[in-house]
Amino acid sequence: MEQILANGIYLGSQYAMIALGLTLIFALMNVLNFAHGQMYVLGGFVTYTFYGQLGFPFVVALFLACATLFVLGALIEKFLFGPVIRRSSREESTMLLAAGLAFFFDAVILLVFGEKQRGVPKIVDGVFNWDFRLIMPYDRILICVLAIFSIVGFILFMQYSKTGRALRALAQDRTAAQLMGVNVDRYSMIGFALGAMLAGLVGGLLVTITGVNLGMGGPTSIKAFMMVMIGGAGVISGAIAGGIILGFLEAIGLAVLSQYGDITYLLIFVSLMIFLAFRPQGLMGKPWG
Amino acid sequence: MKRRVIIKSAAAAVALSVFTSAGAMAENQTLKIGFVGVTSGPAAAWGISNQRSMEARAAWINETGGYTIGDTTYDIEIVSFDDQKDPKRAIAGMEKMAQEGIHYVVGPNVDDGAAAVRPVAEANGIMYFPYAFPKELYTAPASNAVLGMVANYQSGPAIYKHLMENEGVKTVAFIAANESDPLSQRDGGVAAAKELGLEVVSDNVTYQVDTTDFTPVLTPVMRTQPDLLVLSGVSPANAPQLIRSARELGFQGLISTETAQDAQVLREGAGDLANGFISVGGASTPELASDAMREFVERYTDMFGEYNDESNTKVYALEYILETLKADPAAIEDVSVFQATMDSFEAPNPYMVGDAKLRYVGMSSFGQKRQVAVPLVVNVYQDGEFKTLFVAEVD
Numbered sequence: 001m002e003q004i005l006a007n008g009i010y011l012g013s014q015y016a017m018i019a020l021g022l023t024l025i026f027a028l029m030n031v032l033n034f035a036h037g038q039m040y041v042l043g044g045f046v047t048y049t050f051y052g053q054l055g056f057p058f059v060v061a062l063f064l065a066c067a068t069l070f071v072l073g074a075l076i077e078k079f080l081f082g083p084v085i086r087r088s089s090r091e092e093s094t095m096l097l098a099a100g101l102a103f104f105f106d107a108v109i110l111l112v113f114g115e116k117q118r119g120v121p122k123i124v125d126g127v128f129n130w131d132f133r134l135i136m137p138y139d140r141i142l143i144c145v146l147a148i149f150s151i152v153g154f155i156l157f158m159q160y161s162k163t164g165r166a167l168r169a170l171a172q173d174r175t176a177a178q179l180m181g182v183n184v185d186r187y188s189m190i191g192f193a194l195g196a197m198l199a200g201l202v203g204g205l206l207v208t209i210t211g212v213n214l215g216m217g218g219p220t221s222i223k224a225f226m227m228v229m230i231g232g233a234g235v236i237s238g239a240i241a242g243g244i245i246l247g248f249l250e251a252i253g254l255a256v257l258s259q260y261g262d263i264t265y266l267l268i269f270v271s272l273m274i275f276l277a278f279r280p281q282g283l284m285g286k287p288w289g
Numbered sequence: 290m291k292r293r294v295i296i297k298s299a300a301a302a303v304a305l306s307v308f309t310s311a312g313a314m315a316e317n318q319t320l321k322i323g324f325v326g327v328t329s330g331p332a333a334a335w336g337i338s339n340q341r342s343m344e345a346r347a348a349w350i351n352e353t354g355g356y357t358i359g360d361t362t363y364d365i366e367i368v369s370f371d372d373q374k375d376p377k378r379a380i381a382g383m384e385k386m387a388q389e390g391i392h393y394v395v396g397p398n399v400d401d402g403a404a405a406v407r408p409v410a411e412a413n414g415i416m417y418f419p420y421a422f423p424k425e426l427y428t429a430p431a432s433n434a435v436l437g438m439v440a441n442y443q444s445g446p447a448i449y450k451h452l453m454e455n456e457g458v459k460t461v462a463f464i465a466a467n468e469s470d471p472l473s474q475r476d477g478g479v480a481a482a483k484e485l486g487l488e489v490v491s492d493n494v495t496y497q498v499d500t501t502d503f504t505p506v507l508t509p510v511m512r513t514q515p516d517l518l519v520l521s522g523v524s525p526a527n528a529p530q531l532i533r534s535a536r537e538l539g540f541q542g543l544i545s546t547e548t549a550q551d552a553q554v555l556r557e558g559a560g561d562l563a564n565g566f567i568s569v570g571g572a573s574t575p576e577l578a579s580d581a582m583r584e585f586v587e588r589y590t591d592m593f594g595e596y597n598d599e600s601n602t603k604v605y606a607l608e609y610i611l612e613t614l615k616a617d618p619a620a621i622e623d624v625s626v627f628q629a630t631m632d633s634f635e636a637p638n639p640y641m642v643g644d645a646k647l648r649y650v651g652m653s654s655f656g657q658k659r660q661v662a663v664p665l666v667v668n669v670y671q672d673g674e675f676k677t678l679f680v681a682e683v684d
Contacts, residue, residue: 007505052557106329115328115337116551116597117526119558127537137537140504210501211558213526215330219499254505262467262495 002134004255010140012247013147014206018220019227019239020154021198027171027234028191030091031081034098037220038105039196043069043203044212045113051207052120058208065204066197073196076101077189102217109214119211143205150201151240158236167191171234226272232285241283317355320363320621321389322347322610325382325406325417326396327374334525334551335398335420336371338599343367343395343607345589356611359618365611372397376405387413392624393614395437395606397421400470407431416624418606418661422473427651427659432628436651436660437606441474441522441547443654443683444569444665446481448545451667451679452517452567453485456543462491462515464507464531466498471522474547478521490515500527503534511538520546525599528566529558536562543567551598556673563670567678570601570668574677577666582640598675602663604640605647609661612636612647631658650683 022036033039043065051061080101084093124138158164166187169177178184203212227246231238246268253264276282324343326336347365355362368389370382379402386394387409394410394417397403403419403426410417410433418437419426426434452458461482465471472495479492490513496506510518520531523546532544532555545567555563578586585604590596613627613634614620620627631649638645641664651660665683668675 003508007508011502011505110329110333114593114595115333116595117334117529117554117558119529119554121560127539129539132539135508135538136504206501210530211526213334215333215526216499216501218330251505255508258494258506258509260493262497265497 002130004251006134006136007251007255008244008248010136010144010247011250012244013144013151014202014243015223015227015247016151016240016243017147017198017202017205018224019231019243020151020236021195021202022221022224023228023231023234023236023239024167024198025192025195026228027236028167028195029077029081029085029094029188031085031094031192032098032225033195034095034221035101035105035217036195036199036224037217037222038102038109039069039073039199040203040220041109041212041214041217042072042105043200044207044216045109045118045203046200047204047207048113048118048120048212052118058123062201062204065200069200069203070193070197073193074189076196077192081192082185082188102221106214106217109217113214115214117211117213118207120207123208139208143209146205147202150198150205154198155236163187163190167194226268229272229276229282232282235282235284238282238284317351317362317364319366320356320358320614321366321368321391322607323382323386323389323391323394323415324367324369324396325372325379325386325394325402326370326398326420327402328369328371329373332374332398332524332526334554334597334599336396338597339395339398339420339603339606340367340369341589341593341597342600342603345585345592346604346607348592349585349588350611356615358611358615358621361618365607372402374399374402376401379403379406380409382406383409383413383415383417386415392416392622393610393627394418395610400473403434407434410434414624416610416627418610420603421470422477424655427655427657429657431659433624434659435609435631435649436655438549438602438661438663439569439665439683440654440660442477442481444547444667445474445478445519446485447665447679447681448547448567448569448667449482449485449487449517452543452545453487456516458487458516458543460488460490460513460515461517461519462494462510462513463489463519463521464491464494464496464510465521466500466523466527467495468498468522471495473522475519475521478519478547482519487517496527498524498527501530503527503531504538507531507534507538507540511535511540515542517543517545520544522546523548525549525551525554528568529555529563532563532566533559549599549602550670552670552674553595553598555670561672564672566670568668568670568675570598570666570675570677574666574668574675576677577641577664577680579640579642585640601666605661605663608639609647609649654683 025033046065046068047061050056051058122139126138128136166182227242231242328336347367350356351364355364372379372382379397383406398420400421403421418435420437422440463475465475491510494510550568617630636647638647648662649658650662651658665681667678669678
């Protein structure tokens with residue numbers, strides 16, 4: 001039981017971080033960012049390059065991953081999503097753009113970083129072992145703590161900073177925010193950049209545990225969408241709840257159902273379908289959007 | 290002065306036209322060889338190492354004047370198609386090869402893709418070299434598929450037997466991704482282990498192919514405390530994570546797989562925790578590699594920036610195709626000639642030291658010669674590189 005709880009907290013914290021960026025972008029711009037997983041992978045590869053290849057300290061590499069994705073996100077919003085949203089009121093235009101971006105990033109990652117799985121040296125050695133009832137490597141504990149701190153930091157930023165308040169106003173009512181003097185274009189760009197940065201941050205953190213390869217983007221996006229669907233699209237607290245719920249479901253399923261084969265995700269998908277049939281807006285979403 | 294310039298210009302033009310026409314006459318014909326396999330997504334490493342091995346070898350051949358088959362010298366052109374590990378795409382890829390008049394194709398990389406393309410290949414006179422293990426692909430009435438590597442049901446028993454005799458292994462646990470290839474390899478491994486008298490303590494734990502954290506997956510397997518943990522059909526992307534998680538969970542036993550791996554990927558992903566990991570490799574360990582193998586590795590590295598150890602097994606398919614065509618040039622347009630030639634074909638293996646031969650095998654596994662005779666080289670990873678554990682022959 002202790003192991004299941006620990007695995008659930010660890011998985012939940014990293015999943016919540018992945019979902020946060022996705023839901024932020026959706027809340028601000030109504031964009032389903034199918035390239036979110038690829039942004040996560042890019043963050044991992046930037047950290048791999050600076051920490052694993054060039055020998056920079058991990059913290060510096062992580063900062064560079066965040067900065068790279070922030071700038072990339074800002075550019076993508078300014079030159080791609082922004083113009084498309086202005087010119088087309090059809091939601092599928094941004095969806096197609098996001099899907100195209102995902103393919104583009106996959107191709108770029110293959111060209112620049114190659115096809116191999118990449119990994120970096122452990123940031124902390126050793127394993128916490130409580131009488132074989134609870135086994136957890138110290139680097140996982142550290143990453144889990146860092147992820148929780150990042151989530152708390154993000155919530156505080158959204159709650160108390162001027163930018164955070166502007167972003168929340170934008171998410172609640174774009175027109176009203178504009179009438180109140182919020183520079184919608186500027187904060188849309190900042191919001192998208194922040195969402196991309198969060199993907200880069202979690203990619204950079206997790207490269208120390210899971211490594212990174214070019215095929216991780218698609219599956220990461222799918223999991224992120226699942227978490228957002230559970231919690232409620234466009235709701236920050238919903239994304240966190242969705243991530244934690246998915247993490248615990250996975251940890252419990254893998255421990256309890258392993259003898260029946262790989263049916264954990266089958267059951268999770270079935271449960272999600274039933275859940276969405278009764279509550280399509282998710283746990284914390286509003287039926288009217 | 291003017292007249293002299295005109296005469297010089299005319300002479301230069303004549304010389305140029307002579308050289309150009311001579312060059313045109315010397316230009317080689319092109320022989321297209323196809324590749325249909327996965328070069329994108331999580332399993333991209335499998336197909337890309339195939340494709341790049343073929344491209345590196347083709348560039349080498351073309352740079353050194355081409356490949357002579359009968360009276361004609363050919364430049365080799367590799368025509369590639371990414372099937373995205375999707376059987377429908379694999380069929381489309383094989384149809385594309387047929388439309389381009391290609392009769393020899395390397396790939397697909399996985400079981401369902403290899404099975405899906407069989408009707409297209411047989412209907413269009415295409416010999417193909419899959420990296421997939423189902424026996425029905427190579428057993429009559431199937432005729433056009435040639436297994437491009439050593440199958441797990443051939444390497445697995447050899448590895449288990451070696452470990453039983455030399456390491457005292459008595460119990461074994463299997464873990465596989467929830468996909469057709471790894472699951473069929475797991476089932477084959479379990480059957481082989483039981484036949485050898487090993488006690489199978491766990492064989493039903495599987496994982497999603499996109500799993501990134503294996504600690505929760507491995508926890509129930511570790512409780513069975515096996516002497517040997519077999520990572521059935523594990524992809525190079527997952528192997529280091531599985532090894533790392535198993536060791537961090539306190540596993541002290543041996544870990545092995547029957548798929549090819551890459552030393553750099555293991556070093557980066559698992560570091561010293563990968564020491565002792567047993568996998569199937571090719572012929573590039575220092576004690577086995579010939580000068581040609583070393584040059585191939587060098588050229589591959591120059592061309593693509595870094596070498597992939599999986600190419601140690603994947604360097605062979607193109608060589609087999611070309612050498613067999615050389616043995617009977619009529620096979621270029623007629624695969625039935627190729628099939629007839631396979632029965633008696635033999636040529637020196639350029640990539641291994643000693644008197645190793647290229648030849649087709651498979652009589653004991655498939656009842657007909659539908660497998661390339663690559664050496665069964667079992668490697669053990671130690672401190673960033675593979676060392677040869679033992680070498681055996683298939684068939």
